[in-house]
Structure formats: C-alpha cells, structure tokens
Amino acid sequence: MITTLRRGDGSTYLTVRYDQSENWIHAHWIGRQTLGTIMDGGLTYLEMLRHQPCPKLLNDHRDLVGTFTEANDWIQQVWTPLIMAAGLRSFAQVVSPDVFGQISIEDLQHRISDQLDIYLFDDLDAAQSWLRAQ
Structure with missing residues (x-):
C-alpha cells in the first residue's frame, strides 16, 4: 500500500509505503518541507506502524530541497518517543544532495541518536543494505 501526501496545490511532498518483502517503511520526501508537512508525514509513519508493526524505516531525502530544522524539536520531543513506542x-536516512537538507538531518541525528538507531547514507543502495542487516 502506498500513501501519497499532497500540498494544497496538488503537488506530492511525500510517498510512504510498507515494503512487506523487506519489512520496512519506505518514505520518499519530495521538494521543500514545512513543519506541517513533516508533522503530517511523521504521523503517517506512526499510523502505518500501528497497523503493520515494523522495526525499520528507510527515510529517503534524495529529492528533498532546503532546510527543515524548525521541525527537529517536534521530531525529537514528540515523534521519536511515539515511533519508538510503536516499534x-x-x-536508515538517505541524505539530501542539498546542503541545507544535510545540515538539518545531521542536527536531527545528533538530537536523537541516543534514543534511536539512526544512520546516514549518501545513496539508497547503502541504506537498504544496512537495513537488511539489522
């Protein structure tokens, strides 16, 4: 099942799917993100995990543009405890080629790595290989 989240103009900002054969959720972020889109996306993951328990997330920022550091407090304080409680x-984080996206995810990794196993990767294949080994 694929869930597609769209902005008010109809453009897609996130696709999320449960990959049954790999037993992970693959989230593909597209374009610029806001606190609202990140919260909606994060809560979509949470709902998926509650319906289909799964210990792994492949968070794909290859097509993400810009910063999202304004959402890192919410991710750290609200989303991380909820998502861990859901299993x-x-x-595995595929890092954006955009420097501002890289700075944002490095800040997030620093904030939550003591709570959750989060590793950054430059390409999708490396992230998938690491997740398979978990």
Whole structure:
C-alpha cells in the first residue's frame, strides 16, 4: 500500500509505503518541507506502524530541497518517543544532495541518536543494505 501526501496545490511532498518483502517503511520526501508537512508525514509513519508493526524505516531525502530544522524539536520531543513506542528500532536516512537538507538531518541525528538507531547514507543502495542487516 502506498500513501501519497499532497500540498494544497496538488503537488506530492511525500510517498510512504510498507515494503512487506523487506519489512520496512519506505518514505520518499519530495521538494521543500514545512513543519506541517513533516508533522503530517511523521504521523503517517506512526499510523502505518500501528497497523503493520515494523522495526525499520528507510527515510529517503534524495529529492528533498532546503532546510527543515524548525521541525527537529517536534521530531525529537514528540515523534521519536511515539515511533519508538510503536516499534521502530532502525532508521536508515538517505541524505539530501542539498546542503541545507544535510545540515538539518545531521542536527536531527545528533538530537536523537541516543534514543534511536539512526544512520546516514549518501545513496539508497547503502541504506537498504544496512537495513537488511539489522
């Protein structure tokens, strides 16, 4: 099942799917993100995990543009405890080629790595290989 989240103009900002054969959720972020889109996307993951328990997340920022550091407080304080309570244990992050996206995810990794297994990767294949080994 694929869930597509769209902005008010109809453009897609996130696709999320549960990959049954790999036993992970693959989230593909597209374009610029806001606190609202990140909260909606994060709560979509949470709902998926509650319906289909799964310990792994493949968070794909290859097509993400810009910063999202304004959402890192919410991710750290609200989303991380909720997602861990729902069973998430391993978080493979494909880093954006955009420097501002890289800075944002590095800040997030620093904030939550003591709570959740989060590793950053430059390409999708490396992230998938790491998740398979978990």
